[in-house]
Every structure is written in C-alpha cells, then in structure tokens.
Amino acid sequence: MSTTKNKKIPTELGTENIGKLLMQYAIPAIIAQTAASLYNMIDSVFIGHIPNVGAEAISGLATTFPFMNLSAAFGAMVGVGGATQLSVRLGQRDYDSAKNILGNLVTLNVIMGCIFAGVSLIFLDEILRFFGASETTLPFARDFMQIILYGNVVTHLYFGINAALRASGHPKQAMYATIITVVMNIILAPLFIYALGWGIKGAATATILAQCITLIWQTRLLSNPNELLHLQRGIYKLKREIVSGILSIGMSPFFINAAACIVVIIINKGLRSYSENGDLSIAAYGIANRIQFVFVMVVLGLTQGMQPIVGYNYGARRHDRVRKALMLTIIWGTAVTTLGFIISEFMPETVAKAFTTESELIDKAAWAMRVMSIFMPLIGFQLVTTNFFQSIGKVNKSIFLSLTRQVLLLIPLLIILPMFIGEEGVWYSMPISDIIAAMLTIVMLYIQFREWKRESNNL
C-alpha cells in the first residue's frame, strides 16, 4: 500500500524546476478532471441528437442538472468525510479503525442513497417544477430522473468507494474507474438511445449501468484480502463516533455542492419568469454552462498540480519559488480559459451543434455562450489565485474569493438585474460577477505580495 511509503514529503518540490514539477503534478489531475467533466456532458450530447426530439427534451434535461448536483452534495458529504478520516487513520497505520470507517462509509452511502431516492421519487414532479421544469418539459425530465433515482444508491456507492480508493493509496485505480465509466457510458448510451430506441430513458440507463459495472470492479479491488484495508465482514455496523466524524467533515463539501445547486435553480427560475420562451432559455443555459464547465475543470486540475508545489515551498520559506509557481500556473490557467473565450466568442454555433439539431436552440445557446464568456480569460486567473490562497493555508481568503464569484455577487445580481432589464439581466449577471470577482482577486493578491515584501525587508 503506497501510504506506507512516501511518508515524508518529496524534497524535489523544493529543488526541481518549477515548470517540470507543474507538468508532472498537473497532468494526471487535468486528465481526471476532464474525464469528470465529460461525464456530465455525454448524456446531453446524445439526447440532443435523438431524431425528432427537440428543445423540450434538452430543456427537461437541463432542469435535472441541479437535481444531480443535490444528489452529488449528499454523496460528497459521506464520500469526502469518510475519505478524509480514512486517510488520517491510514497515515497512522491504524488499520483497525480504518476498516470500520470504510464499512461505515459504505453503509452510510446506502442509507443516504435510499433516503434521497425515496423522498425524491415521491415528490419528483414538485421538485422538478421547482427546479424550472414546465408542463412541456416535465415528462422528459421525469423519464430521465426516475431511472437516475432508481440507481441513486449505485451512484453514491460508486463515488464513495472511488474516494475511499484514492484515500487508501490507489489513486491510479480511482482515476481508471472514472475513465472506464466515461468510456462505457459513451459506448452504451448510443446503443440504448438509438439502437434499442429507449430515447431519453436509454441515456439514464446507460449512465447507471456504466456505474454499476465500475462499482463491481471497484468492489473486487477493495475486497482483495491481501490488502491491509479491504471490505470484509463486521465493519458495516454504524458506529456513532465514526458517523458523526464523517458528517462533521462532510458538512462543508455538502454546502459547496448545495450552493451550486441553488445558483442553477435561481438562474432557471429567472429564465422561466423573465424569458418569452423559458424552456428554450433554460435549455440554452444548460448547453452554455456545460461548455464553460469543461474549461473550469481543466483549470481546477491545473491548480491541483500547483498546490503541492506552492504548499511545500511556502512551508520551506522559498517565496521566490512560490511566486514563480503561481505566475506559471496563472499563465497556463489564463491560456486555458482564453481558449474557451475564443471558442465561445467566435465559433459558438459549432459547439452548440454538438448538443442539439434545433436551429432555434443553436442560435440561443450560441448567444448565451457569447454573453457568459465575455470575461472568461479572467476566470482562469481568478480560479488559480483562489486555490493559491488555499495552498498557503489562507483558507478564509480562499473561501471568500470562491464564494464571491459563484454566490455572494452572483445571487444578488441574478435577483436584481432582471428587475430592470428582464431576461438579459439573468445572462449578464454571470460575466458581471466574473469581472468584479476578478478585480477583488487582484486587490487581495496585491495586498498579499505587499505584505511579503514588507516581511522580507524587515529581515
């Protein structure tokens, strides 16, 4: 088990060339993040190409996104909480406690998955309407979501066990699991949707089935009795202390995911009330948002690669190397979002065509991409700097910055702007929040640099 090796931090972080280190650490993370973001897009792409299925189906699908976010929020609560505890115990080679955490993680995932699915299935129509579905789009959303909810326990277990795999020293297998699921979904979706003619239900079935197969493989991996930590009898009974530990750590990731869900609901509701064709606007947002998400995920992968480099060198008081790593990551991050900007501004129709064949929706989605991406190059800088503050232990600043763009600025803008300029207010809230957040970020970074300069002058 690799956690017993690598006890100490590799000192190469303090000596090796920064550019080389960044490549070495960021590329696996970028691959994993890209796979994860593709995962979210596959269904949209395939459903968009079902013959004679129009904007209503895509709009219906878009109203299920916040639903999936909410389910992921509950999954992350257990998965992240359990994985964090697991890695602390494994760091102490305390396998007795670790295996009980693993068992409790599995049990909690099952319980949480069942309750979430049960409650959601009972109030399915009400929830979907609340998330922005209309009477026209509701049937599509319902068809899709019902199957997703039947498989909800599998989804939670799949993500939970993947987190456990990573924490228990199998990060590569966890990455393979993600990639395998994506590939299987890409193979199964067209088979079910077109060949078997199951339509939107086929997309949901493919998603769940792909997770099911991966889950079996993950379970086999984790059942190997030669591993110190493996699934075995007698570890599944919930223990009060473990459960409360998991939930208290899992609270914060839950709120982050829940906040993402709330923002999408507010956007959908705004589009529904201010737009002449709410369904079309919601579908367009679903498409544009997914495109932007891909670039954001790549940048997040990049920052994951930056964190150990910055963290170590900051700890070793090598501010020159910290600054260099930050600058290099900002350049790369900005390059990625600038590419996104160029695509969104100059060829949005081409991209939108991947998601739909309806010309009206292509036009609307292309327009939405142009508006949403006005300040996109700055998002790269903003994301990198936010994560930079986190890697040097300034967690409060990091959280403040990440909340400003996505919550603190965006939500008030989303509510106020449309009152004056209608539907466009909803769309323009997003770039406006981007630019204000970027300016705040520059100010905070400037203050930080000035502080360091003063410190080094005093030495």
Next chain:
Amino acid sequence: MKNYVISIGRQLGSGGKEIAEKLGAMLNIKVYDKTLLEVAARDSGLDTTVFEDADERETSGFLNGLFSIHGSMSNYIPGDSYMTNDKLFEIQSETIRELADKEPCIIVGRCSEYVLRDHPKKLSIFITADTQERIERIMEKESLNHEKAVEFIEKGDKRRRSYHDYYATTHWGEARSYDICVNSSRMGIEGTVNFLYNFITNSFV
C-alpha cells in the same frame, strides 16, 4: 530490547509541562514538547512556523472542513504530497515514532499516546489539576486577570480536545485512553513527580 517511552497529556495549567521536565531530569532522559516541532521541521525541510501554526489547534469546524475537501479530491497526484494539516500531523507522528525508537524519552501532548499505541514499552499519563489551581497558575504564567485566565483555559482545553479527538481514536483526558490519570493538586508538583517516578520505574522493572 526496545527503549521505553513516556507520553504525557495534560490540561492547560495543570503543571504537566513542569512535571514532565522534572521527570525527565530524574530519569535522565530527553523531554520533547514544542521542541518536537523543530525536529519534525528539520527532518522535512519545512519551516518550524508551519508546524507551529498547525500545532494542537482546533481541527473541526466549517473552514477546516472546506480545506480538507481539496485534500481528498486532489489525491490524483502522485506522491500524495499535500501540505494539509493532516499531512503535517503525519510527518510529526513519524518524528515521534523515530524519537521513541532512538532512545528513551518523554513526549508531551501531540496525541503521542495514540501515535505510540503499538510501542511495546510505552506508558501514557494524563495530568489534571483542580480548576482553581489551574486558573492561578495561568494567571501567573501568562500574566492575566482572573476572567481572562478562565477564558484562556476554556479555549485551550477545547482546542486540545478537538485536535486530539480528530487525530486519535481515543478521547482526550478520559481515563480509559491512558495508563494513569493524576490530579496534580492532590500531591503537589513535587509529590506527583515522585509518585510518577515510582510508577514508571516499577513498570519497567
């Protein structure tokens, strides 16, 4: 033959540190409290302040939780080399184990009774004192008034408990987590030192 090692946990203002130092002098062995952090820092090439910032601090709570998300999401990266407080604790634990392997010593705090739980010759001690006495000791040591000293003690205990119970599976200050718990107010500092000296030497005969 393995060295013996003594782990001493203590309430704030219980005189635990003084007792540890006197015991160390009587047994003629080294005592590591904050100095432990310097050793850990030297071994890892990091600055001591990094360890001090993470030392016996509250770890639960919303913000720290947010920090840990990234820690677990980012395990894609080879080497698993994140500079989280969890990682720092891991390095520090390794230092504790190495010190205990090298020669007999006393380790003060830092969950050492949990970290060293598999050590074949370990004694764990927890030292408490009467509240009034703790307040007086803190008032003198930190030059605080009565009210401030009470607050200082409450916060300090909360911090130590939350740190301990996050990283250890045992509970801070609970009798079953230790070999022996002593209230230093009963026998005074000197009396407690002598009592524990006998306890230690008798245990390792």
